[in-house]
Amino acid sequence: MIFDLDGTLFQTETLLLPAYHATFDQMKAEGTYIGETPPESAILGSLGMLLEHIWQRVMPDVDMAVHRRADELLLDYQMKGLANREGSLYEGVADTLSALHAQGIRLFIASNGLEGYVKGVMEFKGLSPIFEGLYSAGEFQTRSKVVLVKKLLDIYGVKSAWMVGDRSSDVEAGIENGLTVVGCDYAGFRKEGELEDAHVRIAQFSDILALIEK
Structure with a gap:
């Protein structure tokens, strides 16, 4: 199987959503991303896609370097969440x-x-x-x-x-x-x-x- x-x-949402918000908070603090955090529905509706395609839907109007930074941060926050026994x-x-x-x-x-x-x-x-x-x-x-x-x-x-x-x-x-x-x-x-x-x-x-x- x-x-x-x-x-x-x-x-997924039990781990993803806290990491998603933390990712955008960090990018906004860095100045990597400007504006409001995209709605949760944007990423939840994209689950199952390749991550690069997910970011194209969530952040269609930003440079690819922002997508790659989001990759790094999201994975890091998810790993920290798992270590803290988050996610079900x-x-x-x-x-x-x-x-x-x-x-x-x-x-x-x-x-x-x-x-x-x-x-x-x-x-x-x-x-x-x-x-x-x-x-x-x-x-x-x-x-x-x-x-x-x-x-x-x-x-x-x-x-x-x-x-x-x-x-x-x-x-x-x-x-x-x-x-x-x-x-x-x-x-x-x-x-x-x-x-x-x-x-x-x-x-x-x-x-x-x-x-x-x-």
Whole structure:
């Protein structure tokens, strides 16, 4: 099973939003960014995209150097938040993943996030040991999740898998790579219709166990 991270395993907003406001506060203090902090909806509605594309939507009229500074600050504040035990997994995620691992199912993550963030969340939540691979666009410099998932499948010799996620990029990555797509219908970040092409949808993460029994 290949899992997206944000909006699938991790309640992103519980860590992201404090770091988001701290990032803009710092950039305004430095003079790097001038004006009001963009609304939270701007970044929450962009989750699932590559970070560079997120900033293009959140701050479309600033220099690229501001985007890169935002990268640095956001990651730093998120790592500090994780170290302070901020940020929450969705209900049932830890127990369900442990149950899947106990059944001998190979577990992977494929995320469009930065390498430090993806690995940091799994490490601080104590889940790294049960995953065979933690793949991120930040580490492999991939331009789409389709390519990232294909790289993962090729490197690990995976011939059959489920792609589990909450955004259209997850659905596309699964279908384009010939995988069964499980759409997570509980995060609320997606736009209407993003999960229409998923093979099945789940209302809570633990529903995956029932799907396996079927």
